[in-house]
Amino acid sequence: MKIKKKLxxxxxxxxxxxxxxxxxxxxxxxxxxxxNALGITPGRTSMDFSSNLQKExxxxxxxxxxxxxxxxxxxxxxxxxxxxxxxxxxxxxxxENSKDxxxxxxxxxxLSPGLHQAEIIATELPEDIEDIGMVVKATxxxxxxxxxxxxxxxKYIDVNFxxxxxxxENIIDFYLPIISRGEEKIDKVRGIxxxxxxxxxxxxLETNEISITSGSKKELNLNWEPDVAPGEYSASAKVIYDGExxxxxxxxxxxxxxxxxxxxxxxxxxxxxxxxxxxxLVQNKLSDEIEKAITNLKVYDSQLEEIxxxxxxxxxxxxxxxxxxxxxxxxxxxxxxQYSSExxxxxxxxxxxxxxxxEVNEDSMYFSGIGFVVSSGDNKKISTTNLLIIxxxxxxxxxxxxxxxxxxxxxxx
Amino acid sequence: MQNKNMGNKINSNRENKTKISKKSKAIIILQLTFIxxxxxxxxxxxxxxxxxxxNAILNKxxxxxxxxxxxxxxxxxxxxxxxxxxxDLDSLNITNILFEPGIYYWRAIGILKSxxxxxxxxxxxxxxxxxxxxxxxxxxxxxxxxxxxxRSGITGLxxxxxxxxxxxxxxxxxxxxxxxxxx
Numbered sequence: 001m002k003i004k005k006k007l008x009x010x011x012x013x014x015x016x017x018x019x020x021x022x023x024x025x026x027x028x029x030x031x032x033x034x035x036n037a038l039g040i041t042p043g044r045t046s047m048d049f050s051s052n053l054q055k056e057x058x059x060x061x062x063x064x065x066x067x068x069x070x071x072x073x074x075x076x077x078x079x080x081x082x083x084x085x086x087x088x089x090x091x092x093x094x095x096e097n098s099k100d101x102x103x104x105x106x107x108x109x110x111l112s113p114g115l116h117q118a119e120i121i122a123t124e125l126p127e128d129i130e131d132i133g134m135v136v137k138a139t140x141x142x143x144x145x146x147x148x149x150x151x152x153x154x155k156y157i158d159v160n161f162x163x164x165x166x167x168x169e170n171i172i173d174f175y176l177p178i179i180s181r182g183e184e185k186i187d188k189v190r191g192i193x194x195x196x197x198x199x200x201x202x203x204x205l206e207t208n209e210i211s212i213t214s215g216s217k218k219e220l221n222l223n224w225e226p227d228v229a230p231g232e233y234s235a236s237a238k239v240i241y242d243g244e245x246x247x248x249x250x251x252x253x254x255x256x257x258x259x260x261x262x263x264x265x266x267x268x269x270x271x272x273x274x275x276x277x278x279x280x281l282v283q284n285k286l287s288d289e290i291e292k293a294i295t296n297l298k299v300y301d302s303q304l305e306e307i308x309x310x311x312x313x314x315x316x317x318x319x320x321x322x323x324x325x326x327x328x329x330x331x332x333x334x335x336x337x338q339y340s341s342e343x344x345x346x347x348x349x350x351x352x353x354x355x356x357x358x359e360v361n362e363d364s365m366y367f368s369g370i371g372f373v374v375s376s377g378d379n380k381k382i383s384t385t386n387l388l389i390i391x392x393x394x395x396x397x398x399x400x401x402x403x404x405x406x407x408x409x410x411x412x413x
Numbered sequence: 414m415q416n417k418n419m420g421n422k423i424n425s426n427r428e429n430k431t432k433i434s435k436k437s438k439a440i441i442i443l444q445l446t447f448i449x450x451x452x453x454x455x456x457x458x459x460x461x462x463x464x465x466x467x468n469a470i471l472n473k474x475x476x477x478x479x480x481x482x483x484x485x486x487x488x489x490x491x492x493x494x495x496x497x498x499x500x501d502l503d504s505l506n507i508t509n510i511l512f513e514p515g516i517y518y519w520r521a522i523g524i525l526k527s528x529x530x531x532x533x534x535x536x537x538x539x540x541x542x543x544x545x546x547x548x549x550x551x552x553x554x555x556x557x558x559x560x561x562x563x564r565s566g567i568t569g570l571x572x573x574x575x576x577x578x579x580x581x582x583x584x585x586x587x588x589x590x591x592x593x594x595x596x
């Protein structure tokens with residue numbers, strides 16, 4: 001019995017010692033945890049070329065890890081000779097979340113047509129080092145870019161291609177945002193969009209025709225009501241302008257409802273302070289199984305500060321069937337009230353995203369308001385404004401009629 | 414007697430004319446007042462845009478639009494408003510709207526359409542290197558073009574989406590560089 005007690009005592013000692021070593025190791029790991037993180041804003045400043053332009057451009061470096069460090073600035077790119085940075089190295093202390101800087105841009109009289117670039121690079125250095133060459137470990141750098149566009153002689157267009165599927169209305173919107181980068185005005189600009197299924201052209205669509213002045217931005221758009229079977233298609237777009245043509249841009253898109261739909265989101269038997277089990281009911285509309293679908297819910301408070309970022313496990317959703325995806329939210333530090341949230345489900349290199357309002361009460365949690373951002377624009381209800389306009393128009397009409405009547409009556413008298 | 418009657422008629426005509434001209438004046442003044450009233454009504458009730466100001470460059474992504482005398486705002490990426498988003502902040506019961514980095518145009522719609530304002534949402538580039546896990550993570554709000562720079566030169570590594578972690582073979586004397594991706 002005594003031996004057993006001694007053993008227990010010895011075991012306790014071993015456990016105690018092991019605990020101390022473990023705490024020491026954890027502290028060491030925490031204290032020496034090596035995360036290098038750096039931010040910079042804006043990521044890019046774009047402007048049109050202006051001869052001999054002198055300008056100061058501001059940017060901020062963000063001390064994402066709130067730690068003591070040095071930052072070294074370097075400049076690279078074909079505009080390097082036209083950029084001046086006052087400081088090469090600056091120190092951040094852990095209380096400084098961000099610092100603002102400026103660089104001077106002194107453009108020459110002329111540059112060749114097209115895009116000219118520079119990168120102002122901020123590189124993280126350990127706090128006791130002021131020279132990038134002295135850094136022996138791995139480090140990170142981030143850049144704020146400068147894009148200068150010099151107009152092309154004659155006519156020139158830069159184009160992008162966006163496709164939006166209005167699932168509920170069975171309409172595909174094609175957008176071609178264009179920028180006139182040439183020196184001359186373009187009288188006739190139109191877009192041609194070719195639709196392909198399995199590399200076979202099935203439709204050719206054409207946008208309206210517009211004109212565009214030098215340096216300005218416009219958008220060509222086209223609404224297509226697809227009369228083809230649901231599924232994946234590709235579109236190839238090019239812009240024809242005054243006899244010339246841009247490069248072709250290709251993009252894939254889906255016809256019909258998205259392959260994954262969110263049917264509902266709910267929480268049962270909830271009590272504030274507990275871990276809430278959030279059930280998201282999704283529907284796989286495809287005839288194939290969806291593998292590795294992950295759902296992610298970000299919740300924001302009234303100041304739009306992110307308060308939680310929840311992620312689910314991987315789910316496999318059988319073909320043409322519904323599946324419940326589960327998220328767990330520890331509400332211990334959550335107060336009752338209204339929150340906004342963004343739900344995102346990633347699958348097959350695609351994603352579906354919805355916005356919800358969350359009403360958190362002592363014993364309930366409600367999700368409402370799917371897709372809050374946009375109303376379709378064809379809202380036919382009479383608003384207060386419309387009512388006012390109608391009242392003003394009626395008043396003006398009455399006044400006009402009365403005035404005409406009075407003039408005639410006066411003549412008779 | 415006839416002369417007296419004639420005199421009375423002339424006087425009565427004069428009185429009538431004076432009355433009519435007084436009436437006319439009053440009516441013209443009323444008309445002017447009405448037109449001015451409408452003008453002031455439209456002026457005071459025309460949408461007034463307060464925030465964001467024209468050509469504002471903003472580092473934050475959530476924008477709290479401030480305007481008067483309007484129900485909804487239109488937001489688009491081009492000033493022709495060819496594909497506008499119509500947002501009714503009141504009916505949606507929200508005050509702020511989240512935007513991706515880019516250039517936007519907005520106007521308010523009330524009795525009249527307000528002038529067009531432009532604002533820019535700056536992109537944030539952020540890169541995190543976790544040496545323990547040997548990963549790089551995009552902590553900004555735009556896609557990053559990641560390159561690595563060491564003694565052998567600059568090598569393209571990966572185009573990294575927002576919030577995505579990317580495993581690397583961590584190398585000493587190497588700078589992992591993140592810049593906004595072309596798109």
